[in-house]
């Protein structure tokens with residue numbers, strides 16, 4: 001029988017925030033996989049899941065999704081990864097692909113799911129707790145209350161226009177991929193007449209080096225950094 005592909009959100013870092021459903025499916029699947037940009041990179045999502053599920057008897061599979069600037073290289077790599085997944089499914093293996101946080105929030109798995117499903121295989125997506133939800137809980141700052149709205153924007157590659165638009169139209173903003181942009185976010189808030197002290201940095205939530213605190217321009221932030229802005 002052909003296997004089934006699962007995309008599993010494992011939460012943002014604290015293994016205690018993995019869902020029962022995620023645990024149950026991971027325990028059942030013979031293959032546990034994750035996407036990487038280059039071979040041997042490892043996966044934070046896998047490390048989280050390993051603290052809850054015994055992986056010793058499982059086939060652990062890395063699937064390379066290159067970020068090479070050349071379209072043809074990226075395409076070739078992606079095709080090879082999906083072909084390998086489909087071969088495992090053809091052999092009857094169920095595959096659990098683990099994702100940090102929630103699967104619907106900036107996750108490579110969504111591309112994989114679309115492609116594998118289009119090839120006629122059965123797939124299922126299991127949601128996880130997104131990093132900004134755990135960050136909001138730790139910061140004791142609501143994401144939105146009453147009639148307020150929430151914008152979620154990325155700050156990758158120096159891209160500031162989405163944050164600019166969000167600051168004009170929303171009471172609450174989650175800024176993801178903010179690790180190199182904490183200064184820029186503080187500057188943009190000041191330029192808009194907002195007080196940077198109305199923002200909280202939630203970094204490495206549920207992981208070693210967790211920081212929940214103000215926008216500190218003198219601090220270094222790692223990749224797992226999100227900023228929660230709440231207009232007063």
Ligand SMILES: C[S@@+](CC[C@H](N)C(=O)[O-])C[C@H]1O[C@@H](n2cnc3c(N)ncnc32)[C@H](O)[C@@H]1O
Pocket residue numbers: 012013099100101102103104105106107129130131132135175176177178179202203204205206207223224225226
């Ligand atoms: C590729 S996105 C993955 C998002 C993830 N799927 C989620 O649901 O949160 C990576 C970004 O998510 C945020 N992030 C992920 N894990 C985090 C954590 N433990 N603490 C703070 N931010 C985190 C950061 O903004 C990071 O740059």
